[in-house]
Amino acid sequence: MVMALRPNRGGFSRPFGAGWFIREYLLGNGPEGSTSIDPNRGAPQADINYEYKEALARATARERAEKIISHMVVSGADVTEEQAERIHERELKKVSRKFTRMRYHSFLVYFGVLKRLKWVEATSEVENSSIQDNYLEAPDRAYYRLTQAGREAGDDLWSNPQYALYPENGRNHQSKQTGWPHRKVRTP
Structure with a gap:
């Protein structure tokens, strides 16, 4: 029996999920090459989002480069470390941040x-945001850190915090194929 290895509608999944990344980042582990932070100090939401997007771009570029290099090796080409690095850099430049x-x-x-689950909490540290240069009433950038409940939550809960927040819905809030709640999946 031959099984087609292809994604469902919606494409392949990301190399890692947002929940895993946020937890590891706020623990100070610097996941996927992101900057390490002080877990007691935390980080602003905008910085966490930026590091997440950049880590996704690096992981995607690495996977694409590995695929290209493996095709080159299978075809009989010798690939040096310098060539592999150039391929990786080229693929990293191609990855759209959107x-x-x-x-x-x-x-x-x-x-x-995550805040409603009380897995993250605001620290007392705030800093001025860049928008305050033009709009003084804009809010400051608040720092967030993991709570003890966030540290103790398991991988299964971090992989789907919406399910942890609304367990009565079960996993019915997601489409079986796309994850979009507003699309109906047609059965053949």
């Missing part, structure tokens, strides 16, 4: 779920 479905507003909504 290639994921999670835009900044979606990230804020996702982060809001």
Whole structure:
């Protein structure tokens, strides 16, 4: 039996999820080459989102470069470290920073779920935001860190915080194929 290895509608999944990245980042582990932070100090939401997008871009470029290099090796070409690095850099430049479905507003909504679960909390540290140069009433940038509940939550909960927040819905809030709640999946 031959099984086709292809994605469902909506494409292949990302190399890692937002929940895993946020937890590891706020723990200070610097996941996927992101900057390490002090876990007690935390980080602003905008910085977490930026590091997440950049880490996704690096991981995607690495996967694309590995695929290109493996094709070259299979075809009999010798690939040096310098060539591999150039291929990786070229692929990194090609990756659009808008290639994921999670835009900044979606990230804020996702982060809001983490706040309602009390997995992250605002620290007392704030700093001026750049918008305050033109609009003095704009809010400051608040720093967030993991709570003890966030540290203790398991991988299964971090992989789908919406399910952790609304367990009565079960996993019915997602389409079986696309994850979009507003699309109906047609059965053949």
